[in-house]
Amino acid sequence: MKRLVLLSCLLVLAACAREPRRPPALAPLQPVSAPLTCNDFFPQGDWQYVHAIRFRLASGIGGGSVIGIVILHGQSIQSALTTVEGLTLFEARADSRGGIQVVRALPPFDSPHFAENLLKDIRLLFIPPLGIVKQGQLADRARVCRYETANGGTADLMETRDGCWRLHTYNPDPSRNRSVRAYSCEYTSESGLMPSQLELIAPGSSGYTLNLRLISAQRLDRQ
DSSP states (O other): OOOHHGGGGHHHHHHHOOBBOOOOOOOOOOOOOOOOOOGGGGGSEEEEEEEEEEEEEEEESOOOOEEEEEEEEEEEEEEEETTTTOEEEEEEOTTTTTOOEEEEEEEETOOOTTTHHHEEEEEOOOOOOOOSSEEEEEEEEEEEEEEEOSSSSSEEEEEEEEEEEEEEEOOOSOOEEEEEEEEEEEEEETTTEEEEEEEEEEOTTTTTEEEEEEEEEEOOOOO
16 A cells, blocks of 8 residues: 555556756768668557566655556557556556546545656657657767757757667757657667666756666567
């Protein structure tokens, strides 16, 4: 019961405050000998991932741990949250058009906004943003893929010096609404850049931080 009380704090996913911050201007595009292949930052093909997830709230109140299971089929997602002991707390699917079907949701994970916001974060972590993309260079010389999304938002995907990546998304206002940092990436042609750790930050006074540690990754073959 104590664990479920702590886990209930994750429901702030539905009420993240915004931190005003404009997207950094792209430096003039310069020729590069090795242009970025933007999709290589994300999984190639269909995968099942299992992560140990720790979360904490910006308020400092609450927090907890769960096991997260994600199955990717193109733009479609299946996701589940379980306790360490194996009890399924939440399970849902999102199709390629964004439609969501909740399969199981124990209280307090039956909030009407929980599934939408959780699957939004999963899509941000594992699937390339949809939109027009152009490449450039930021003031710190980091190469960046900048996506302009259909709703007027922006997503900046950048390489990092350790061979991994970071991602910032911005609302149309514009204000930053998510930051992702990947660590300890390994690259193969089958997997793209696969990080062993991911950190997602939703800023603001009611924001939160998710830390994901990879337990297993399995390539799935389409039937």
